[in-house]
Amino acid sequence: MTTTAQAGGSWVEGSDASGFGIENLPYGVFSRPGELPRVGVAIGAYVLDLAGLASAGLIDDRRWFASGSLNAFMVAGRAAWDACRARLTVLLADGADAELRERTRAHLVPLGEAELLRPFEVADYVDFYSSEHHATNVGRMFRPGGQALQPNWKRLPVAYHGRAGTVYPSGTPIVRPCGQRRPSEPGGEPTFGPSLRLDGEVEVGFVAGVPSAPGRGVPTGAFRDHVFGFVLVNDWSARDLQTWEAQPLGPFLAKSFATSISPWVVPVAALEAARTAPPRQDPEPMPYLRCDEPWGLDLTLELLINGQVASRPPFASMYWTSPQQLAHATVNGAPLRTGDLFASGTVSGPERGQRGCLLELSWNGEEPVVLPDGAKRLFLEDGDTVTIRATAPGTAGGTISLGEVTGTIHPAQHP
Amino acid sequence: MTTTAQAGGSWVEGSDASGFGIENLPYGVFSRPGELPRVGVAIGAYVLDLAGLASAGLIDDRRWFASGSLNAFMVAGRAAWDACRARLTVLLADGADAELRERTRAHLVPLGEAELLRPFEVADYVDFYSSEHHATNVGRMFRPGGQALQPNWKRLPVAYHGRAGTVYPSGTPIVRPCGQRRPSEPGGEPTFGPSLRLDGEVEVGFVAGVPSAPGRGVPTGAFRDHVFGFVLVNDWSARDLQTWEAQPLGPFLAKSFATSISPWVVPVAALEAARTAPPRQDPEPMPYLRCDEPWGLDLTLELLINGQVASRPPFASMYWTSPQQLAHATVNGAPLRTGDLFASGTVSGPERGQRGCLLELSWNGEEPVVLPDGAKRLFLEDGDTVTIRATAPGTAGGTISLGEVTGTIHPAQHP
Numbered sequence: 001m002t003t004t005a006q007a008g009g010s011w012v013e014g015s016d017a018s019g020f021g022i023e024n025l026p027y028g029v030f031s032r033p034g035e036l037p038r039v040g041v042a043i044g045a046y047v048l049d050l051a052g053l054a055s056a057g058l059i060d061d062r063r064w065f066a067s068g069s070l071n072a073f074m075v076a077g078r079a080a081w082d083a084c085r086a087r088l089t090v091l092l093a094d095g096a097d098a099e100l101r102e103r104t105r106a107h108l109v110p111l112g113e114a115e116l117l118r119p120f121e122v123a124d125y126v127d128f129y130s131s132e133h134h135a136t137n138v139g140r141m142f143r144p145g146g147q148a149l150q151p152n153w154k155r156l157p158v159a160y161h162g163r164a165g166t167v168y169p170s171g172t173p174i175v176r177p178c179g180q181r182r183p184s185e186p187g188g189e190p191t192f193g194p195s196l197r198l199d200g201e202v203e204v205g206f207v208a209g210v211p212s213a214p215g216r217g218v219p220t221g222a223f224r225d226h227v228f229g230f231v232l233v234n235d236w237s238a239r240d241l242q243t244w245e246a247q248p249l250g251p252f253l254a255k256s257f258a259t260s261i262s263p264w265v266v267p268v269a270a271l272e273a274a275r276t277a278p279p280r281q282d283p284e285p286m287p288y289l290r291c292d293e294p295w296g297l298d299l300t301l302e303l304l305i306n307g308q309v310a311s312r313p314p315f316a317s318m319y320w321t322s323p324q325q326l327a328h329a330t331v332n333g334a335p336l337r338t339g340d341l342f343a344s345g346t347v348s349g350p351e352r353g354q355r356g357c358l359l360e361l362s363w364n365g366e367e368p369v370v371l372p373d374g375a376k377r378l379f380l381e382d383g384d385t386v387t388i389r390a391t392a393p394g395t396a397g398g399t400i401s402l403g404e405v406t407g408t409i410h411p412a413q414h415p
Numbered sequence: 416m417t418t419t420a421q422a423g424g425s426w427v428e429g430s431d432a433s434g435f436g437i438e439n440l441p442y443g444v445f446s447r448p449g450e451l452p453r454v455g456v457a458i459g460a461y462v463l464d465l466a467g468l469a470s471a472g473l474i475d476d477r478r479w480f481a482s483g484s485l486n487a488f489m490v491a492g493r494a495a496w497d498a499c500r501a502r503l504t505v506l507l508a509d510g511a512d513a514e515l516r517e518r519t520r521a522h523l524v525p526l527g528e529a530e531l532l533r534p535f536e537v538a539d540y541v542d543f544y545s546s547e548h549h550a551t552n553v554g555r556m557f558r559p560g561g562q563a564l565q566p567n568w569k570r571l572p573v574a575y576h577g578r579a580g581t582v583y584p585s586g587t588p589i590v591r592p593c594g595q596r597r598p599s600e601p602g603g604e605p606t607f608g609p610s611l612r613l614d615g616e617v618e619v620g621f622v623a624g625v626p627s628a629p630g631r632g633v634p635t636g637a638f639r640d641h642v643f644g645f646v647l648v649n650d651w652s653a654r655d656l657q658t659w660e661a662q663p664l665g666p667f668l669a670k671s672f673a674t675s676i677s678p679w680v681v682p683v684a685a686l687e688a689a690r691t692a693p694p695r696q697d698p699e700p701m702p703y704l705r706c707d708e709p710w711g712l713d714l715t716l717e718l719l720i721n722g723q724v725a726s727r728p729p730f731a732s733m734y735w736t737s738p739q740q741l742a743h744a745t746v747n748g749a750p751l752r753t754g755d756l757f758a759s760g761t762v763s764g765p766e767r768g769q770r771g772c773l774l775e776l777s778w779n780g781e782e783p784v785v786l787p788d789g790a791k792r793l794f795l796e797d798g799d800t801v802t803i804r805a806t807a808p809g810t811a812g813g814t815i816s817l818g819e820v821t822g823t824i825h826p827a828q829h830p
Contacts, residue, residue, distance in 0.1 A: 124578050124580050129664060150663065151598075152595075152605070152660060155605055156605075156659075156660060158662075158663075160665050160666075161671070162576055163749060165538055165539045165750065165755070166749050175629075175630050175748055178747060180567075180570060180571050186566075190567070190570055192701050192702075192703065214581075214590075215590050215828050216828070245573065246663070247573075248553075248573075248665070249575040249661075250575050250661075250665020252541075252573075252574050252576070253743070253744070253746070254747075256576070256744075256749045257749050286595065287607075288607065328668070331668065332593060332594045332653070332656070332668040332669075333592050333672045333673075333828070334580070334668070334671045335580065413630050
């Protein structure tokens with residue numbers, strides 16, 4: 001099917017240069033007024049209705065697509081994913097025969113008529129901490145004079161479990177959380193109220209489709225057999241809650257109020273051309289973390305605040321790769337479930353303009369970030385809209401888009 | 416209905432003195448060979464088949480009971496829970512009329528014929544750290560010379576999210592996890608292999624039935640409107656993995672391999688007589704953590720290793736109560752979902768014989784615990800069976816049992 005795509009683009013008008021061309025074909029869930037949610041694929045300015053295609057006998061379907069989530073299709077496995085992608089490529093390619101083309105066209109829904117929903121039901125949600133630049137910056141801020149990276153950091157991909165029940169689709173309003181805020185000085189009294197240091201974090205996540213058996217890990221070489229695709233993630237964070245609550249068991253309320261994900265799940269197969277060598281790992285990882293293939297991903301990310309680019313974090317700079325994260329998370333025998341979401345941790349590069357959150361951009365609230373339009377921010381204000389978007393090289397030499405995840409800060413409700 | 420129970424016991428033979436008398440009536444899910452799982456209630460040495468009772472028209476049912484989980488009934492809410500409990504009390508009371516009694520008896524299944532399953536589907540799993548004695552012991556072990564309790568500990572109930580997908584029913588074999596084990600000295604190399612410091616933790620959990628709206632917390636006074644009941648929890652822990660991985664984001668693989676819960680969910684209403692004043696809280700908690708009613712619970716817990724009592728942790732000594740934990744976990748606007756499980760953290764009392772895990776009992780592996788039969792343990796060995804059981808005062812002056820949660824350690828599987 002890659003051959004088909006390389007031979008040309010798609011007959012869908014404007015799709016080739018849209019980032020949602022035939023090289024991409026990400027899956028999502030959409031609804032139209034008065035209709036039940038169903039699975040679709042983005043192509044140009046349209047959603048291709050897979051439930052409709054299946055009803056018309058144009059694609060194979062085993063009750064995968066007339067569903068409000070991708071989970072049924074995600075559990076079907078790599079052979080089903082590959083076959084569906086190959087078939088969609090045939091239907092959408094420039095070379096498709098005229099009758100097939102017209103029958104397919106009948107199931108294109110303009111994006112403007114579709115509401116994009118959360119694409120899958122999240123089982124467990126794990127958040128890593130895999131950017132060396134991010135972890136180093138945080139270490140320098142919070143442990144001045146100490147080692148920037150803790151001794152375990154280059155030995156294993158540090159992670160924690162987050163709250164699956166508050167993973168929301170892009171566009172969900174983000175209500176500023178209340179909680180106990182750190183004392184202004186050591187030994188002082190905490191205060192209660194709306195977070196005064198609200199932040200977002202640029203992350204990339206992958207979602208498991210095929211479960212794994214309890215007691216058996218998922219080796220790095222089996223990544224493609226279990227993982228369905230990638231989404232963009234905004235790991236909203238209340239820094240004043242976090243620094244107060246997180247000892248000794250890690251972040252809790254500072255993160256659990258909301259995590260946003262992008263509507264389109266980009267298949268692993270669409271990211272083949274984005275794969276690149278990750279940074280050299282020294283010391284050499286333990287055997288269970290070694291990976292024969294390069295699994296860095298050359299994604300170009302952007303963090304926007306009110307439409308202004310605040311930074312451009314380079315995902316290829318991530319120290320730990322996705323297969324290493326998955327191998328680590330399962331090496332203790334914990335099984336995967338369909339819908340398990342694994343986020344990368346904040347993506348930050350070595351330059352100031354590559355930092356993936358306001359905590360780093362404003363250096364813990366000390367130096368305002370100046371946006372291109374002159375606006376300044378230490379942390380997020382009510383009304384601010386935060387958007388993360390990303391592109392990657394496509395398999396046929398074009399560019400594919402991972403779409404965007406966005407959210408607007410609403411004032412605190414409590415008490 | 417309490418009046419009915421106080422007037423006497425149940426006609427079910429032997430139930431009054433069993434801990435599973437008419438004052439208790441905990442819910443679970445069971446199956447018999449060749450039959451689908453369904454909801455039942457423990458009474459004496461029987462499970463009362465609620466799906467059967469409903470089919471016979473003896474209790475109200477809205478597709479709550481012919482199910483492999485309690486979730487459908489849990490979401491029905493307090494009025495439904497109270498009505499069901501009242502009706503079961505009528506059916507099972509000594510004074511029940513003869514015809515009703517015989518029609519009910521037809522749905523008693525001997526426990527020996529029933530396999531008890533995981534009682535509910537876990538949505539998110541949160542683990543607290545609410546025993547002052549436990550937190551103090553851990554602080555003394557790992558921060559000698561420092562403050563035993565960290566500054567946030569008496570201000571908020573510290574907690575983290577655990578892995579919902581590895582919450583297993585009692586009796587599930589516990590395979591010793593592999594992972595990176597802490598270096599033997601600071602700056603040394605970690606090693607990979609089976610955990611050498613495997614532990615269990617005596618905990619008590621509560622499970623949410625009725626969801627809450629995003630953005631609105633669950634005040635302490637609304638606890639009964641959302642929480643369905645209590646279970647026993649063993650929070651299995653690999654200490655050598657934990658001390659290495661947990662900085663700065665908390666425990667991950669050291670806990671995520673397995674958490675076991677007891678099969679019977681004891682309704683909140685059954686624990687009315689167990690409610691007691693919790694320890695005095697100083698400093699006074701913030702308003703959102705204040706509670707008008709006493710919510711300490713006088714549960715008598717036992718930790719057994721291979722049938723030998725290793726300790727008797729007193730749950731009434733917990734510093735933070737269940738309604739405070741729930742109010743805290745939702746004060747940031749995170750909504751509750753049906754099946755959200757909140758565990759207390761290790762329960763430890765002030766005496767050595769009241770410590771709820773081997774980490775404390777052996778003082779970080781330095782002083783062997785000597786069991787009544789002379790066996791010694793620093794941590795768990797392959798083949799060890801760990802059981803947690805508990806009783807509480809019943810509403811009619813008797814004793815109710817929370818049953819038990821048990822698990823046997825199997826050797827590591829991984830290379």
